[in-house]
Amino acid sequence: GAGVSQSPSNKVTEKGKDVELRCDPISGHTALYWYRQSLGQGLEFLIYFQGNSAPDKSGLPSDRFSAERTGGSVSTLTIQRTQQEDSAVYLCASSGGGGRGTDTQYFGPGTRLTVL
Amino acid sequence: QKEVEQNSGPLSVPEGAIASLNCTYSDRGSQSFFWYRQYSGKSPELIMFIYSNGDKEDGRFTAQLNKASQYVSLLIRDSQPSDSATYLCAVNVYSGGYQKVTFGIGTKLQVIP
Numbered sequence: 001g002a003g004v005s006q007s008p009s010n011k012v013t014e015k016g017k018d019v020e021l022r023c024d025p026i027s028g029h030t031a032l033y034w035y036r037q038s039l040g041q042g043l044e045f046l047i048y049f050q051g052n053s054a055p056d057k058s059g060l061p062s063d064r065f066s067a068e069r070t071g072g073s074v075s076t077l078t079i080q081r082t083q084q085e086d087s088a089v090y091l092c093a094s095s096g097g098g099g100r101g102t103d104t105q106y107f108g109p110g111t112r113l114t115v116l
Numbered sequence: 117q118k119e120v121e122q123n124s125g126p127l128s129v130p131e132g133a134i135a136s137l138n139c140t141y142s143d144r145g146s147q148s149f150f151w152y153r154q155y156s157g158k159s160p161e162l163i164m165f166i167y168s169n170g171d172k173e174d175g176r177f178t179a180q181l182n183k184a185s186q187y188v189s190l191l192i193r194d195s196q197p198s199d200s201a202t203y204l205c206a207v208n209v210y211s212g213g214y215q216k217v218t219f220g221i222g223t224k225l226q227v228i229p
Contacts, residue, residue, distance in 0.1 A: 042221035043160070043219045097215070103148050103217075104162055
């Protein structure tokens with residue numbers, strides 16, 4: 001596609017429910033990143049995929065968070081048993097995944113998650 | 117010490133002035149340096165990247181990199197109210213086929229008409 005897309009754009013859920021967030025990267029981009037951004041705060045790194053593998057998942061805040069990527073393309077971020085502190089905008093970005101010249105990240109529009 | 121440090125601001129400059137945004141990083145192996153702009157409620161968008169020491173100019177924007185001092189800056193000439201946003205510095209280390217990108221907290225810029 002022309003850019004990174006994310007769905008849903010907004011998600012309101014009740015505390016304790018599971019949610020799935022989806023990211024479609026730019027076609028051909030091998031690297032994919034998930035970030036979280038709370039209101040007025042900076043970007044919080046969650047996980048990085050190179051192809052289908054996740055060499056860096058150090059940012060996942062707890063075992064309630066997991067992510068997968070299939071076919072080197074679409075990625076889903078799953079949050080189990082959501083808590084109110086999970087409320088934030090979840091941003092996905094992709095890049096060419098190579099060295100210099102292909103490592104610019106392009107961001108999707110984000111999913112705004114609200115946990116009631 | 118944070119890996120990428122920025123002053124959170126706000127940095128206020130009058131319209132038409134030069135805005136100077138600064139960023140320091142801790143990993144001497146860092147290879148790529150990026151400036152993103154983020155308007156309130158929107159996603160970050162790339163302004164510039166720089167790989168080599170020195171200056172890189174693109175329109176009203178100039179990125180400056182000094183690897184010896186581990187310092188990267190962004191100058192915005194003839195600042196406009198539409199430049200009011202948060203500016204994020206990002207630093208990339210690439211090793212063994214993998215990337216590690218670290219973002220700073222961002223500097224909020226306010227251009228006063």
